[in-house]
Amino acid sequence: LIGEKNSGFDVLYHNMKHGQISTKELADFVRERATIEEAYSRSMTKLAKSASNYSQLGTFAPVWDVFKTSTEKLANCHLDLVRKLQELIKEVQKYGEEQVKSHKKTKEEVAGTLEAVQTIQSITQALQKSKENYNAKCVEQERLKKEGATQREIEKAAVKSKKATDTYKLYVEKYALAKADFEQKMTETAQKFQDIEEAHLIHIKEIIESLSNAIKEIHLQIGQVHEEFINNMANTTVESLIQKFAESKGTGKERPGLIEFEECDPASAVEGIKPRKRKTFGLPGIIKKEKDAESFFGDPWVAQRFSACLWPRARSWRPGIESHVGLPVHGACFSLCLCLCLSLSLSLSLSLCDYHS
The missing domain is CATH 1.20.1270.60 (Arfaptin homology (AH) domain/BAR domain)
Incomplete structure (x- = not known):
């Protein structure tokens, strides 16, 4: 030191x-x-x-x-x-x-x-x-x-x-x-x-x-x-x-059941089928008029007079009647004529509806 x-x-x-x-x-x-x-x-x-x-x-x-x-x-x-x-x-x-x-x-x-x-x-x-x-x-x-x-x-x-x-x-x-x-x-x-x-x-x-x-x-x-x-x-x-x-992650413990072959029963099969109602096509204005016509034709007085007026004519417009051009009316032509007739009848019916009211 x-x-x-x-x-x-x-x-x-x-x-x-x-x-x-x-x-x-x-x-x-x-x-x-x-x-x-x-x-x-x-x-x-x-x-x-x-x-x-x-x-x-x-x-x-x-x-x-x-x-x-x-x-x-x-x-x-x-x-x-x-x-x-x-x-x-x-x-x-x-x-x-x-x-x-x-x-x-x-x-x-x-x-x-x-x-x-x-x-x-x-x-x-x-x-x-x-x-x-x-x-x-x-x-x-x-x-x-x-x-x-x-x-x-x-x-x-x-x-x-x-x-x-x-x-x-x-x-x-x-x-x-x-x-x-x-x-x-x-x-x-x-x-x-x-x-x-x-x-x-x-x-x-x-x-x-x-x-x-x-x-x-x-x-x-x-x-x-x-x-x-x-x-x-x-x-x-x-x-x-x-x-x-x-x-x-399990989805269940039950196994699928046994399915056996079953013979067809036509009667029960037909009864089980329900008729399908088709929906008609139409424009809103026409549908409204059709509904008015249905309510109109539901009146007994109108229905009686409408049948007396148009039914004889419809019966006379059967196949064999000639059109204005001289051709026979058959099948679809008859349906067309009937549609025209119904259209005229609808117009007449609406007029009668106004009169009745």
Whole structure:
């Protein structure tokens, strides 16, 4: 921890600060895991809904209900894990806030150690320079003596050498004092940093253990869902699928009755046939006049006079009578003449109807 450059304090302090980064990164990791689990849960829910839209025809239809139920339970399992991870994220964030406050307090407490570190570092540098200067002055003094320099030059070099010696000794003493203070404070601070780091690692380990237990619990639930799915599929036999199809789509259990040959009975067959009444064709105006004529001829007085007037003539217009052009009237021609006669009679009847009214 001390080393040649006395940089142990800097290492321990930055390691403590790195704990905050680790806490933040752990929260980000758990948050990302929760996002993945949430997306997976939504996908499973969507898959379960799609299973409801699959074809419900045929004997395989009940199997989709098993898939839907199992998929929905899996989606709920992952959603439960999301809730637990979100609670864990809040716990990590809370710990991170407490960690920042604790580190700020620790920084104030180890401020004296930082001064001791800076002091010994500066004294060490000064001591090194004074040592180099002392060695240089001693070498210079010995060189002048060997080269036979003047007494004045030798004395002058001796003064410089003595001054360098005193400075070097002074820094050695200062270094000894700074070293003692540094070691004492550094030992206390190192223990403090170790306690902080141990507490940090213990807390982080507890968080990770909570994460592991949450995932383990959900995986146990997922295993139960899969086991239930296996059992449901084992209970869904071919016979049960066919039975469900027969119950839902069955059209009845009665078989067609026996039909025997029956001989035809002409008498009953004729009686069973009802005469069909044909609908006459006619224009609306003519039909109305025909109805008026029927009501008119229903009067006994009109019917008597109409028969006395037209019937003798109709009898005389039998086949053998010649027309105005000299041709005999037979068959259809007679029917045409009769229709003309009836038309004239209808006009006469309407006139009589007006008279009678």
